[in-house]
Amino acid sequence: KAGVTQTPRYLIKTRGQQVTLSCSPISGHRSVSWYQQTPGQGLQFLFEYFSETQRNKGNFPGRFSGRQFSNSRSEMNVSTLELGDSALYLCASSTGTPGGKLFFGSGTQLSVL
Amino acid sequence: GIQVEQSPPDLILQEGANSTLRCNFSDSVNNLQWFHQNPWGQLINLFYIPSGTKQNGRLSATTVATERYSLLYISSSQTTDSGVYFCAVGAYSGGGADGLTFGKGTHLIIQP
Numbered sequence: 140k141a142g143v144t145q146t147p148r149y150l151i152k153t154r155g156q157q158v159t160l161s162c163s164p165i166s167g168h169r170s171v172s173w174y175q176q177t178p179g180q181g182l183q184f185l186f187e188y189f190s191e192t193q194r195n196k197g198n199f200p201g202r203f204s205g206r207q208f209s210n211s212r213s214e215m216n217v218s219t220l221e222l223g224d225s226a227l228y229l230c231a232s233s234t235g236t237p238g239g240k241l242f243f244g245s246g247t248q249l250s251v252l
Numbered sequence: 253g254i255q256v257e258q259s260p261p262d263l264i265l266q267e268g269a270n271s272t273l274r275c276n277f278s279d280s281v282n283n284l285q286w287f288h289q290n291p292w293g294q295l296i297n298l299f300y301i302p303s304g305t306k307q308n309g310r311l312s313a314t315t316v317a318t319e320r321y322s323l324l325y326i327s328s329s330q331t332t333d334s335g336v337y338f339c340a341v342g343a344y345s346g347g348g349a350d351g352l353t354f355g356k357g358t359h360l361i362i363q364p
Contacts, residue, residue, distance in 0.1 A: 172351060182338065184351025197351050227293060241285060241340075241352065243295035 141166065143232045143244035151250045157218040160247045162230030164211050168242075170194075170235030171213035173205060176227040176246070185228075188213055189235045217249075225251045254279045258339055258355035265329055266363055273324040273358045275339030283342040284315055285352065286324050290335045298324070298337075329362045336360070 144163040152158050164171050173185040184197035188207035205215045217224055229246045233239040255278035265271055277284075286298040299306050303317040310330075315322040326333055336359050340352035 174351075174354075181356050182340075182354035184353070187351060195351055229295065237282070240297045240300045242297055243287075245292075245294050248293075 143230060143242055145228075145230050145244035145247050147247060148245065149248050149250075151252060152220050153252050154220055154222060156220050157216065158220060158249060160215045160217075160228055160230075160249075162213045162215070162232075162244060164213070164230075164232030165242055168232040168234055169211055170233045170239070171207055171211065172231040172233070172241065173213070173215050174229045174231065174243075175199075176229060177225075182229070185215070220251045222251050225249060254281065254341055254343075254353045256339060256341055256353050256355035258337075258358050260358060261356065262359045262361075264361045264363065267329060267331060269329050269362075270325070270327045271329060271360065273326070273337050273339075273360075275322040275324070275341075275355055277320050277322075277339075277341045279320075280317070281341040281343055283352065284322055285340050286313055286322070287338045287340065288333075288335050289338065289357070295338070326360075329360075331362045331364055334360055334362045 146161045170189045172187040176182045187195040191207045202218045207213045227246045230244045231241040233241050257276045259274045282302050284302045285300050288296045299313045301313045301315045305314045310327045312325045336357040338357045340354045342352040
């Protein structure tokens with residue numbers, strides 16, 4: 140079974156731009172969660188999608204948004220990038236049912252200049 | 253929100269040593285997972301263990317939910333065990349799984 144695939148692996152953007160990150164979950168998994176990892180704040184939950192609906196959301200500004208498609212693939216968008224958005228963005232896949240382990244992709248390293 | 257504290261923050265051991273990593277959490281949870289982040293940034297799920305004890309090879313974990321802590325044991329350490337170990341907790345409700353709250357991790361270095 141293929142693992143969680145995130146693209147691109149690296150991104151460099153400038154302040155004010157927007158960016159879209161992609162995540163393909165493990166086949167059969169219906170839940171996709173997104174996390175931001177920074178040296179200062181550690182790993183923080185952004186949001187979770189299940190069957191194309193946002194089911195849970197963390198404490199991030201509205202510039203961070205996402206969506207999920209019918210094939211469970213998910214995209215995350217960050218608009219009006221700020222220097223502080225530089226981070227490793229990790230996508231996690233799970234069955235979405237209680238007791239489901241999270242399986243993470245390799246992440247997208249975003250640098251905002 | 254739930255607070256998660258991991259100890260020790262850093263640990264340096266020789267190959268072959270055993271270690272115990274601790275995770276304390278501030279509220280009741282029904283979702284607790286341990287992860288290993290390797291030097292390349294990949295997060296690997298080690299255990300889903302909201303209560304009880306599990307073993308997987310040289311690794312085992314115990315969660316005492318009533319006392320709000322979990323322990324990860326690594327025996328006969330190998331250099332490939334190096335990396336950061338995270339404990340993450342959360343809760344399931346009628347609306348599905350809350351996002352996991354991660355601790356700051358234990359940075360483990362295994363020297364040959």
